[in-house]
């Protein structure tokens with residue numbers, strides 16, 4: 243089936259053809275005709291299903307008639323993060339290549355109010371916004387939502403996670419009652435169901451199968467580590483250094499604070515690395531992402547919120563520095579690799595019994611067990627090996643200067659590294675069924691000779707490339 247039967251305009255069809263897409267995805271196939279028929283749509287779909295085009299393409303078709311008035315946008319798209327908002331804007335640029343007169347404005351936090359204000363003044367056909375900044379403009383009297391004909395609420399369950407639901411409710415009350423609403427969410431927790439019942443009018447429900455199945459082209463492994471931060475960072479470094487076919491990697495942490503700590507640590511260890519988390523200002527986030535996209539840095543350390551839905555093609559490796567708390571996030575994270583039939587590797591560091599429980603939930607969701615790596619090459623570090631405050635002149639050469647630990651000590655480290663719980667002052671934790679189970683389902687891995695930090699001959703040059711980091 244082609245795009246031509248969906249009712250899209252000639253201009254839109256020409257732009258789609260120019261992108262090379264031949265067949266609509268299931269969400270596009272099912273949602274577009276209803277959107278064009280002005281029905282409310284409840285789309286249950288995740289990022290990666292083509293849902294952005296499912297609303298962008300019919301919106302472009304519908305906006306070919308009519309004109310925008312100053313300060314009164316005709317359509318409004320709400321996104322949970324600035325990056326997602328920017329990506330939707332890119333979709334309008336891509337699919338709206340033949341729509342010369344279309345005005346698209348991005349209203350997101352972290353950038354100047356005045357530029358945004360000037361755009362609003364000119365009249366906007368499509369306003370793409372994060373909720374907080376949108377309400378700020380509205381409260382300043384710079385933006386009237388009474389002309390909105392169509393409202394898109396995207397990634398609603400992520401909005402819930404981020405505490406945006408009260409803002410969404412306020413915005414829904416500011417737009418006309420008669421508007422058309424397109425609502426997208428990956429899951430339907432009770433709070434989201436309540437919102438859909440309150441703000442959608444007789445919606446068509448369109449559900450596409452969740453990509454809870456991880457891509458077959460991605461090899462998935464678990465790597466055992468001690469629980470302390472320095473132990474996990476050491477494990478990660480050894481995993482990166484021993485990675486085969488490494489082109490670039492995203493390392494996910496659960497907390498922004500840990501993104502920053504890990505970023506600093508990897509820089510100190512001479513890796514080519516950037517960070518992406520919600521506390522960075524917009525220009526720093528955009529710059530980090532651009533550097534990573536252009537392969538100017540090899541590693542991107544990211545939090546889930548910052549990385550949600552980012553379209554970064556061709557990532558060779560994913561590392562979960564922390565096991566994600568929500569199993570769905572695992573699927574999202576590792577969905578960044580193994581795209582378009584390319585092979586990818588996703589490795590999750592498992593440190594302690596809570597991690598093992600979280601892994602069990604992930605395995606249940608994806609319907610498969612993830613094998614433990616037999617052995618991670620390299621020698622586990624002692625606490626003092628983390629170069630926390632070494633003088634600046636040592637930073638570039640750090641891997642060369644680490645002394646090879648004595649043989650006896652190294653075996654001791656290896657033995658201890660096999661044990662998930664290492665802190666003697668803590669009571670022994672209860673046996674963890676999943677970890678024990680997992681021992682018997684290890685897959686054979688190519689066994690390498692242990693290497694120590696002093697030997698950098700195995701490090702690809704790009705990992706040692708110095709990078710300049712903005713404060």
Ligand code: AMP
Nearest residue numbers: 263265266267289290291292293294295
């Ligand atoms: P989304 O779920 O909107 O984030 O889209 C995920 C990816 O699928 C993006 O890189 C889109 O450019 C791509 N995409 C969207 N529609 C199609 C299609 N019909 N055929 C192939 N790829 C598509």
